[in-house]
Amino acid sequence: MSYVVNRRDLEFILFDMLDLESLLQADRYAQFDRATITQVLDLAQSIAEDHYLPSAGALDANEPKFVDGKVDILPDVAVALRTFADAGFFAASFDEAEGGLQLPYSVTLLLSGMFTCANLGIANYSFLTMAAAAMLSHVGSDAQKQHYLKPMLEGRWFGTMCLSETQAGSSLSDIRTRADPLGEGRYAITGSKMWISGGDHDLSENIVHMVLARVAGAPPGVKGISLFIVPKFRVREDGTLGDRNDVSLAGLNHKMGHRGTTNCLLNFGEAGACEGWLVGEPHQGLAAMFHMMNEARISVGMGSVMSGLAGYLYSLDYARTRTQGRLPGDKDPTTAPVPIIDHADIRRMLLNQKVAVEGGLALCAFCALLVDQQGIADTAKDREDIGLLLELLTPIAKSWPSEHCLEANKDAIQILGGYGYTREYPVERFYRDNRLNHIHEGTYAIHGIDLLGRKVRLRQGAAVDLLIARMEATMHRARSAGILVEEATALANAIATLRQTTRAVVASDDLRLGLANATLYLDGFGTVVLSWIWLWQALVALDAADPETSDFCAGKVSACRYIFRYMLPHALEQLRLVATLDDTCLAMRADAFVTT
């Protein structure tokens, strides 16, 4: 069993559930078919297993250190990233014209997932670089692309995203870093940026920081934010590296998890000599970020799923081989202890993990497919509809796995018992790693407000209608085939509850009260979506297999049943509570929590 991927499931999701081969009919993907995609996945798996997985524990235990103003990192990291680069994976989704492989995003997302699952401390460097490069590819000038894009796609230069500041993590409108024009698109950058992953290291020849800052005199708030390229080393006209730019490492953050990746406080222009280059128009920085926002968020959801998968695979393997105890009713101590997977509660915890991980993977892959379909849509109407659905599902794809795959990691620890709680086994690391995902790329609460305050209101609820139409199609398919009818009926009830709750909140004229329970709405909505995803998966599995003989199919059907029986009722309770516009939390007085 591989510890970096569940290939059978990955291929089921891509080819059986999402019908990737239909997408591959598009001109853009003419060079690919199932066989070539499989080869790419094989290559990724072998690199992840051979170069990423072995050092994951050591990298966590030996986090990068700040020594003499420089960052000291285990040498395995550079080797792994070089192998990744040599395979062309930095450029996986980019156009052939830019030197990319032009793979669908749905494939690169799942391919990337193997590296996250194997060793996210290393994988982070490449993903940040790919995100920065994608932004440049979208909004950079030709000259900027010429200078920066090629070395980034070759994995020789890395990239970062510099948004947050110490006083402004969630609230971008309050950033203070400033940019003073020096002419010809060049600016003097001054300020500090916090939480910069990959912010400094010697792994690459250069680091390209994508920095949000305010041009002097810009309007307040997010409408006055501009985007700049700020390289660690300046780049000469001929593309070679010039002087060190005035970007300095002020300190490393020491996190609970994600320890393999440097995370920095960076000072820009401390010596008054930091140069940045405006990307796109002034004050359009946030728009440039939003180009990338859905993909960035889907990839955080995918990160949660992959930490979840790592724990699921490990704890499953352990449960199959570790023996302990006897079954209820068996009191004879001279009989042999059973493999712990025979205990019902161990199976429950494995099912709970399976539902979160395989469901989360299917949702993230579906969202990625929407990105691909949006890119090749024939009509503006199609593009718009796909875009609406993607806007609605993105906060869920980002958030639901961050909660439920973290809980999956909690189960993995529990299955290993005392051993799981030690650093001699990897499952506690996955749990520590995964805890970040509620926080970055928009907190859980912020995505709740985004979903309930904005997304469900887009075009009078058009996005919700589009989603429900898809859910109903799956439901009807189950009913007309006469299979999983109990689940189809439960989904119909869930849709009704979701509609009622959404209507009740949108109809309220008290915005603060309406949004007071938005986090519960996000979580409940997410579980309804995942229930649908599971019904969809189970139907496809039943179609594709002989159910009498297929373990795979039996597993999908059991997991489907599990989410409907063990999780959906709770989600409906959450949605019903949201519909009442309950003010218990909103009305709680700050002084009433603890009094002296």
Place this chain on the structure above:
Amino acid sequence: MSYVVNRRDLEFILFDMLDLESLLQADRYAQFDRATITQVLDLAQSIAEDHYLPSAGALDANEPKFVDGKVDILPDVAVALRTFADAGFFAASFDEAEGGLQLPYSVTLLLSGMFTCANLGIANYSFLTMAAAAMLSHVGSDAQKQHYLKPMLEGRWFGTMCLSETQAGSSLSDIRTRADPLGEGRYAITGSKMWISGGDHDLSENIVHMVLARVAGAPPGVKGISLFIVPKFRVREDGTLGDRNDVSLAGLNHKMGHRGTTNCLLNFGEAGACEGWLVGEPHQGLAAMFHMMNEARISVGMGSVMSGLAGYLYSLDYARTRTQGRLPGDKDPTTAPVPIIDHADIRRMLLNQKVAVEGGLALCAFCALLVDQQGIADTAKDREDIGLLLELLTPIAKSWPSEHCLEANKDAIQILGGYGYTREYPVERFYRDNRLNHIHEGTYAIHGIDLLGRKVRLRQGAAVDLLIARMEATMHRARSAGILVEEATALANAIATLRQTTRAVVASDDLRLGLANATLYLDGFGTVVLSWIWLWQALVALDAADPETSDFCAGKVSACRYIFRYMLPHALEQLRLVATLDDTCLAMRADAFVTT
């Protein structure tokens, strides 16, 4: 605001809710009144704040090391424990005749909690010693007490509990450590013990290991387990220390949390020279352990509550002072950011913590009071009834906080955002510490099986009846006063669901199926109990305060409303599912999780 205790709440629970002063009327506690108890709590608080709290972060970051066969520990640990000993706290609950303070257990539990909250890495050493001493006090011979008890109660010798082995963590019936008689109660001990907290160190003059082992020829299973005293240094007839016994440190475990306490693999008799002394009768080791089981389990629940409290206090303080963002609808970026406690979701996360922590504290304190009441009961019937209630509530007091106060710690991290995820702030440490509590002293699943398989069946459900009678009394009190009527009605419904579910499972003749969802039963039952505890607290708070002016009272009422609206409905869904005897988990085939 103290970071080691919420004194206002602690005194509310002890004096207003549990009416400790009634207990103090008993002869056993004649030397105490509210004023003297308050002095003891003051002393504990000041020691915890001054000697435990300051080194908590450093101790986590510098865990004990195994150097040249010895354990190297930060010097603050010994100083703190010496101060604790000097205050007489090692002997807090012991009889005056034994040199103890003879405090009620309900007081010592809450007093001990301050040390756990401040620095559990240090506190663990003392609690293990007190537990080992209590066992000796219960079942040791006079000679054993004379030799070992006094130095333990003076905090000069520490104690451990040696139960688990590498192949037998949950399943005590499979332990292999053996004891061969040498005559006169002396035995040669051979074997290894795993997960021994405080198993080796130089903090005390001696370490008294309480070891479970099998005498050669003993019956198989738990009926063949005996209890032994195995000191690190042998003790001469005159009580002075003799030779080193053959107990050796084979290795330290490196845990996710609880890093301040050594946790060891110990070898006994590797050189064939480990001597142990039988405690009590042969093959009665488990019975000796069971003497202490309820208290040990309540104190694990209390440990969860205290890690939860540490995060609650810290995140509350942070939320009151950290500013970020604006309220929904306020789009003017030139206005000042608000304290984050003004955001509804921050209040939700604080309420969620308050409910878990203050509710868990009240439940643990109530269980401790039952222990005290059992000890001074006038009649055998009273003693038996209190005992039954205690048997029923113990798995809940141990388990419910381990889940819900861990989730509280997750909320504390979320409130601090990116900062909360770093080791520069303490909240991630509390989360790591708390994760142990699902596992040790009986896993979550094992307590579920204990509750549903054994406790609710005791004397035809007499324990459940006793509990429900208490709940109904609270409910009637609310109804007759006409306050919190919605909650009282919800509690009545919850009791009905609990009864139905229990009846459905007990009536099943398929034990494995009946117990397949025992973990859900435990969690759901727990939330029903906590809902009752909260209704009780809210009623007492409303009685004791002028509700118009009291922040304290408003906080209790809001938290009561929160558990009834935000948590209880989920618990009832869990109980309803358990009642269906659902076999989704039990029937899941081991091969169907992941297939290749």
